[in-house]
Amino acid sequence: MSIVTQTDKRTGITYAYDTTYYWDKEKRQSRSKRICVGKIDPETGDIVPTRGRAKKGSKSASGKPAKTGPKPFVETRHLYYGATYLLNEFANELGLAADLRQCFPETYKQLLSVAFYLILEDNNPLYRFEKWHLTHKHPYGESITSPRSSELFASITDDQVNKLFRLQGRRRVEDEYWAYDSTSISSYSETLAQIQYGKNKEDDQLPQLNLLLVFGEESGIPFYYRKLAGNIPDSKTVKHLLEDLDILGFGKTKFVMDRGFYSESNINGLYRDHIKFLVGTKLSLKFIKKHLDEVYDDIRMFVNFDESINTYGYTVSAQWEYTQERPYKGDVIKDKRRMYIHYYYSIENGADDEQAFDKRIASLCKELSEGKYVESHKKAYDQFFEVKTTPKRGRQVYYKEDAIKEARRYFGYFALITNEKMDAFTALHLYRMKDVVEKAFGNLKERLNMRRLLVSSEKGLDGKIFTEFVALILISHLDHKMKKSDLYKNYTLHQLLDELDVIECFEDANHSLRIGELLNKQAKIYEALGVKVPTSSC
Template structure:
């Protein structure tokens, strides 16, 4: 049973409307009365004026994030022109790419742990970046989009620059990577390896292009593949600096045939 009870408050001088609900409790065998103030009576009309609803707080809780990595990497990205290059080639993903790069540079850990790091640090994306979103993004970065970036990037920084080409090997225990093969191991490790070829600007120290090769391929035979790529990328007026691992009669002939300037150590 529900009824409205008048309750006068001397402090406020108002008569409040109290909703009283009675119910029988079978277990306790007694009548229980629940009361709730629903408003107060208007002294002129006698109508019940409902209570005002409390406004929910709109104040935002302060969040503290580390800015050290962002300040350093933002400056480096703007100074080298990397940010503008990524915006040009990857207009829909450049903030995500830079956020992943910041994390890898700062932590050197697997991208699956990036989410926790983005919660504590200021990043180009400036929001939490779950691993699932990273993995959904990765298929968009295939070899075609990489080559498009390499082409734009090299033309952006090549003025008054010359480049060094070298191959290094990275040992691996993986049995899932197809390019991991046995070959000449520079670290004298009895492990399979993958070869990483990279072109780097000598003056700036900025990487321009990279490619991975099976660990069984020697430096001397990778140059021919790189020259084909350089033609496709429209790299003109290159001056390559190479060690004796690239020295062979065939390679020297190919370098001349492609019209490239080069400095190479003789074997």
């Protein structure tokens, strides 16, 4: 048994409860029984019995029966503290705790505690928070049952979320590129409106929700997300992204996006709004292939080679055929805008592509020769082969050598377009920095248990995604710091958190917080991450 205190928000009175914890075999979770033993005296901290709990016949100083009751009980607890301390320090360092307090004055501690749980208890469902609370020190300091977490998620409003976007965005927005990308999250739900069948990026045969994220390219931290129906392609989202960021008050921005976001209307929109961009494109686009053919023989020269990445790079200045429809005037503006195309040739990618292509051609030829047609291969048959049948020689399959040479010509090449002047390898470095988003998607699905959505209401879904976003801010900051300090040489992210999670703290009502034994390697982790080593305050 132990004494647990809880403050009534309506009256401000703090009550003390005699609490007994037990394991419910049917529900397979920790439960508790509580009996109120009195209220806490704000001056002395003693437990004063409430009415009906005083011993009969006892007198107080005023001559009235004294409300004596059980003697004050001081609870001492040993709790794991090292990892939650680290995450709490990060929340303060990033201004996340302050911003959450401003947006969610009543529930910010609960949000932080749930975010900490999601990070530290990867793949564990949220209903196990009750058990985790018994062993860990966290900002809220009290248990959050499954019904209470559902209420917490449902209480989160769009206004509060947008306010946090503004506050966090202002802390991140500097002269840097923003990486923008999307992922698909599968769901078994049949009641959520945005769960639709679409192009699943993991070839999952389930309906899905699409989630879009914006990351600071230098900070490696997300500051904006948006969910949308699973059947909407990436190329349709840029216009609304720009509108959202304008509403949120962000000024001129710079975007890094992969080729899934390329479309003429998107590029025109970026030019129209005077936004700097760096976008991947397909080589099959006419203007990309035209300029590549003009400089094809110049690219693979030793002066354009970077041996550190085994890649050739070459930049071409070009003109973009800009158009802008003006419905309010009933006309279309046409103009030319400066664009830079960066071409690259990767030796490894080129060799791999050629080998894979040759194997495919051989396989297609065998199918044709043996008459084992595959309907989905018909386009490739027509492109690369000619089949003739004569009474004397039977079926003969011939290669279309010109078509095969044309296909092989561009293996190993890729291109980026931008409206900001820079050299080819600076552009490539910036583009590859968007891998931070891919890493974040991996953390969301694996570390934060979002590979499958397990909610049944729209409000529950919105709140769950927001809380996952808060957790993602913290885990992305940890990942960024581990890379900068070379900690990945000795630890995975999971191992580092486990290494710190075993550090204990000791708390009771009559003493300041005390920290348990700390190993040298644990202290070095805090120092490498730029976090003050936790010390006892007694």
